[in-house]
Amino acid sequence: MTIIDESDVILSVKDLTAEVDGIPILKGLNLEIKRGEIHAIMGPNGSGKSTFSKVLAGHPAYGVTGGTITFLGEDLLALEPQERAISGLFLAFQYPLEIPGVSNLDFLRVAYNSRLKAQGKPELDALDFDDLVRGKLDIVKMDPSFLTRSVNEGFSGGEKKRNEILQMALLEPKLAILDETDSGLDIDALKIVANGVNQLTTPDKAVLMITHYQRLLDYIIPDYVHVMESGRILTTGGKELALELESRGYDWIRDNELVGVAE
Amino acid sequence: MSSSVQTLVNRPYKYGFVTDIESDTIPKGLNEDVVRLISAKKNEPQFMVDFRLRAYRQWLTMDSPTWPTVTYPPINYQDIVYYSAPKPKEKLKSLDQVDPTLLETFEKLGIPLTEQKRLTNVAVDAIFDSVSVATTFKEKLAEQGIIFCSISEALHHHPQLIEQYLGRVVPIADNYFAALNSAVFSDGSFVYIPKNTHCPMELSTYFRINNGESGQFERTLIVAESGSFVSYLEGCTAPMYDSNQLHAAVVELVALDNAEIKYATVQNWYAGDANGKGGIYNFVTKRGLCQGANSKISWTQVETGSAITWKYPSCVLVGDHSVGEFYSVALTNHYQQADTGTKMIHVGKNTRSTIISKGISVGHSNNSYRGLVKIGPKADGARNYSQCDSMLIGDNAGANTFPYIQVQNQTGKVEHEASTSKIGEDQLFYFQQRGISLEDAASMMISGFCRDVFNKLPMEFAVEADRLLSLKLEGSVG
Numbered sequence: 001m002t003i004i005d006e007s008d009v010i011l012s013v014k015d016l017t018a019e020v021d022g023i024p025i026l027k028g029l030n031l032e033i034k035r036g037e038i039h040a041i042m043g044p045n046g047s048g049k050s051t052f053s054k055v056l057a058g059h060p061a062y063g064v065t066g067g068t069i070t071f072l073g074e075d076l077l078a079l080e081p082q083e084r085a086i087s088g089l090f091l092a093f094q095y096p097l098e099i100p101g102v103s104n105l106d107f108l109r110v111a112y113n114s115r116l117k118a119q120g121k122p123e124l125d126a127l128d129f130d131d132l133v134r135g136k137l138d139i140v141k142m143d144p145s146f147l148t149r150s151v152n153e154g155f156s157g158g159e160k161k162r163n164e165i166l167q168m169a170l171l172e173p174k175l176a177i178l179d180e181t182d183s184g185l186d187i188d189a190l191k192i193v194a195n196g197v198n199q200l201t202t203p204d205k206a207v208l209m210i211t212h213y214q215r216l217l218d219y220i221i222p223d224y225v226h227v228m229e230s231g232r233i234l235t236t237g238g239k240e241l242a243l244e245l246e247s248r249g250y251d252w253i254r255d256n257e258l259v260g261v262a263e
Numbered sequence: 264m265s266s267s268v269q270t271l272v273n274r275p276y277k278y279g280f281v282t283d284i285e286s287d288t289i290p291k292g293l294n295e296d297v298v299r300l301i302s303a304k305k306n307e308p309q310f311m312v313d314f315r316l317r318a319y320r321q322w323l324t325m326d327s328p329t330w331p332t333v334t335y336p337p338i339n340y341q342d343i344v345y346y347s348a349p350k351p352k353e354k355l356k357s358l359d360q361v362d363p364t365l366l367e368t369f370e371k372l373g374i375p376l377t378e379q380k381r382l383t384n385v386a387v388d389a390i391f392d393s394v395s396v397a398t399t400f401k402e403k404l405a406e407q408g409i410i411f412c413s414i415s416e417a418l419h420h421h422p423q424l425i426e427q428y429l430g431r432v433v434p435i436a437d438n439y440f441a442a443l444n445s446a447v448f449s450d451g452s453f454v455y456i457p458k459n460t461h462c463p464m465e466l467s468t469y470f471r472i473n474n475g476e477s478g479q480f481e482r483t484l485i486v487a488e489s490g491s492f493v494s495y496l497e498g499c500t501a502p503m504y505d506s507n508q509l510h511a512a513v514v515e516l517v518a519l520d521n522a523e524i525k526y527a528t529v530q531n532w533y534a535g536d537a538n539g540k541g542g543i544y545n546f547v548t549k550r551g552l553c554q555g556a557n558s559k560i561s562w563t564q565v566e567t568g569s570a571i572t573w574k575y576p577s578c579v580l581v582g583d584h585s586v587g588e589f590y591s592v593a594l595t596n597h598y599q600q601a602d603t604g605t606k607m608i609h610v611g612k613n614t615r616s617t618i619i620s621k622g623i624s625v626g627h628s629n630n631s632y633r634g635l636v637k638i639g640p641k642a643d644g645a646r647n648y649s650q651c652d653s654m655l656i657g658d659n660a661g662a663n664t665f666p667y668i669q670v671q672n673q674t675g676k677v678e679h680e681a682s683t684s685k686i687g688e689d690q691l692f693y694f695q696q697r698g699i700s701l702e703d704a705a706s707m708m709i710s711g712f713c714r715d716v717f718n719k720l721p722m723e724f725a726v727e728a729d730r731l732l733s734l735k736l737e738g739s740v741g
Contacts, residue, residue, distance in 0.1 A: 058696075
């Protein structure tokens with residue numbers, strides 16, 4: 001599938017509303033992401049940040065009730081989760097799943113080849129793929145022994161997150177969504193992960209970080225910071241907004257928003 | 264459409280067609296005359312008639328077992344046809360004279376029987392309803408003294424072997440369904456491997472139930488003389504009917520000194536529809552006797568079909584240093600019920616057994632492992648290792664493990680491990696988010712889960728079994 005999209009817009013979300021188990025979570029969300037941009041969505045617990053990432057990826061438990069999402073010129077909501085992935089949308093999970101019995105290497109190879117297959121390209125055989133993946137391990141400083149273990153099984157929190165970034169390195173998504181990737185990481189692991197993401201961010205791609213804390217943003221510098229509250233983007237600013245939030249808390253935004261000062 | 268699991272389970276059954284063929288079918292119902300009639304149709308020797316009548320009289324005094332965790336309405340045994348055979352056009356001399364409709368049927372099932380097309384390294388006995396229609400490579404095997412034919416034929420050509428071994432391992436009074444089978448069995452396969460002979464090819468029997476009202480009662484007997492080896496595989500399918508059909512088979516294996524029998528089953532009976540209507544009741548008794556020292560019997564089963572499965576392929580380890588193995592994958596979907604496992608009876612010294620059971624439950628199905636390990640008083644140094652793993656897919660499926668362990672000898676060593684894991688929507692979503700389809704996701708997880716067992720299947724069938732499981736799941740995971 002070769003969608004020729006002249007515009008620089010990768011993702012365009014308009015008036016998005018969504019629910020989980022009949023409870024409305026997203027209540028009119030708008031967002032536009034262009035090539036080369038790094039966005040961060042911050043916000044208190046329960047503001048709908050993670051729901052937004054799941055809706056983008058197409059998790060079956062989340063129902064979209066209104067609005068549109070356009071991804072690389074296509075109607076994202078019409079695509080199955082794996083079609084979204086194949087067209088270049090990647091979600092680094094907050095809690096990566098453990099898959100017993102399936103080796104990391106097999107998982108990565110099938111994921112990689114599924115994309116090649118969908119694009120009508122020849123699939124890589126096991127040997128070629130092995131070379132490819134070993135070349136990427138260094139991006140997240142991962143030991144080759146992780147390849148032969150079951151996917152995420154028995155991995156520490158930091159190892160799981162590094163494994164997510166390894167997958168990202170392999171699948172080269174157009175839009176990578178990092179859902180609370182910093183949670184549960186010590187400072188060394190955080191640096192490795194951030195460094196990996198920075199290496200993978202090129203002018204034709206974009207990154208959307210979802211985070212509760214500012215500290216990830218010390219290592220992956222965003223172009224835009226959005227503050228989310230009650231299922232909507234409350235305000236948008238530059239990277240300094242994150243620092244402001246860190247020192248003054250979310251109440252500060254709420255108060256400002258009421259008097260219309262933000263932005 | 265919250266259900267990726269849903270999508271995976273609902274794949275249509277591929278072998279559900281009915282062959283339109285004229286058959287010789289006796290009226291429904293069971294009594295001594297029917298038993299005699301079956302025997303007469305096959306022109307059996309007197310000892311066989313007596314065997315059947317003893318079994319029938321025994322069966323009348325027995326009740327069907329109530330201990331398995333399966334539920335079904337009472338079976339009306341008078342409403343079943345006990346003999347149904349495709350009418351032969353004339354007396355058959357070679358495969359070329361087999362009714363083309365039957366050859367076509369088996370070809371459609373992926374079991375080509377004709378000379379040009381058949382599998383090169385597998386000899387097949389094809390059984391259609393109550394009778395064997397063809398056996399391939401019979402002459403070639405006979406050159407080495409190996410007997411591979413239908414049990415009806417064996418009754419005529421090798422009556423002394425049948426009389427010697429039939430009912431030796433599974434006596435007629437063993438259980439309700441074994442007694443019924445002993446009274447009315449119509450055909451099955453017979454294998455005899457002479458001393459110090461390594462059977463050069465896989466032997467295989469393929470069972471096909473075609474008639475909607477007939478039960479299938481087949482009988483398989485495999486005898487491996489001292490120092491011999493045989494690998495045997497059975498496969499089964501049936502058309503889709505709304506009614507339930509009864510399949511009550513008995514399989515007996517005998518291994519003498521240093522002999523080895525590998526018995527594999529890939530079972531794909533019609534399992535009923537998504538609402539649990541129709542399907543085969545599979546009530547089967549399979550048992551192997553390791554009679555000789557250092558003998559070995561291994562059961563490998565991949566169970567995907569039948570509405571209800573009730574079977575416990577077992578090993579009686581009489582010979583010193585004999586070995587019993589049981590490797591099982593049982594997949595249940597929709598409203599299927601499986602109560603399956605094994606019995607390892609250690610009688611001789613230093614006998615060893617291994618049990619690896621993998622149960623996968625999807626939809627509203629229920630999958631139970633039931634296994635007995637018994638170390639008898641004289642079984643010095645006997646050892647058993649059991650591992651029972653269950654995998655649940657979705658929220659409505661059930662899994663149970665019922666291990667029974669009886670140790671009567673202090674030197675015995677028994678180990679039992681069990682685990683339960685669950686494939687949830689989130690795991691499937693994780694695969695999908697990486698661009699992997701639900702089918703691929705489920706089949707990767709299931710292959711991983713079942714690897715220990717698939718490794719034990721003959722090469723040709725390991726791939727087939729893997730594929731079969733994925734097919735069964737298509738449309739069901741979500």
